[in-house]
Amino acid sequence: MAVQIRVEVNGTTYEREVEPRLLLVHWLRDELGLTGTNVGCETSLCGACTVLVDGRAVKSCTQLAVQADGSSITTIEGLQQNGELHPLQQAFWDQHGLQCGYCTPGMILAAADLLAQNPRPSEAEIRAALKGNVCRCTGYHNIVKAVRQAAEQMGGG
Template identity: 65%
Template sequence: MSQEITLTVNGTDHELSVEPRSLLIHVLRDELGYTGPNVGCESSMCGACTVHLDGKAVKSCTMLAVQADGRAVTTVEGLADDGEFHPIQEGFQEEHGLQCGYCTPGMMMTATELLERNPDPTESEIREALEGNLCRCTGYQNIVRAVENAAEKMQEPAVADGGSE
C-alpha cells in the first residue's frame, strides 16, 4: 500500500505516492529526477548519497522517503543560486577536488553543512567532518583544499561589506 508524502526538494514542492519501504535516494533519483546524489554502498558507509534534510547532512540511502515527509531536502543541484555556483562548487572546481566525480556531490553536501556550522574550520576539522565520505580516486588533499577555498570565499562578502564604509 502506497503512502502520500510531500517533499520540498531544492525549493520545489513535490506530492507523490511512495511505498513505505522506499528509500529517499531512490525517490529523489528515480521518481523526481534529482541525479546529483549517487547510490554507492547503500549502507551509509560511503556518503555518495548525502543530501541536506532541513539543513542537516544525512545519508539518503538509509533513510525512508516517508521519514522526509513534509521536510525540506537540498541536493547538490540546489546549492547553485540562480545559475551561480555555490562557493563549495567553485572550490572543488578551482582546487581540482574531484576525479571521477562520483563522491563529489556527497562531499559537497557534507562540507557545506560543516561550513555553515563552522565557517573557519582547521584542516583537521575538515578531515574529521569528511570521514563519512569515501573517495576511491584521490588522496583527499585537493578535497580538503577545496573546502578551505570555499571557507575563504564564504567569508569574503562579510569582509568586503565591513570594509566598504
C-alpha cells in the first residue's frame, strides 16, 4: 500500500508516493537526498534527527512520512539564505559550538524553534530547550554561547 503525500521541504513542494511505514527521517535522507538530518539513537532521545515541521521542532525518527502530509518542513539545508549562513549556523561556527558535528543540525533546529518562541531566552531556558538534543563532544557550554550570540544577532538578545 502506497500513500500519496504532498510536503513542502525547504520551500520546494514534493508530491511523492510513500510506504506508510517509512519514517520521515528516511524520506528526507533517502528519497530527497537531504542527508543533513542525521539518524542517531532512533529512539527519540538524542535529537540528531530534529527538523522543523510547521515551524516546531520534532524528532523525524519518530514520525511517519505520511503524518507530514500537507505540512511545511525545514531541514538544516533550508536555513541558509542565498549562500549566507543563518545567524545560528554562523554563531555555532564563531563560538565553536561543534566538534564532530553530528548533533549540530538537530541542535540548530531545536534552537531555531526556541528563538521563534522566545527571542530573548535566558541561559537556563536555552539549556531546557536543548534538553532533547545530546552532544557527546562539546560539553554544551559553547552551544549555549552560540545560541546566545544568535539571539543577540537576530535582534532578541
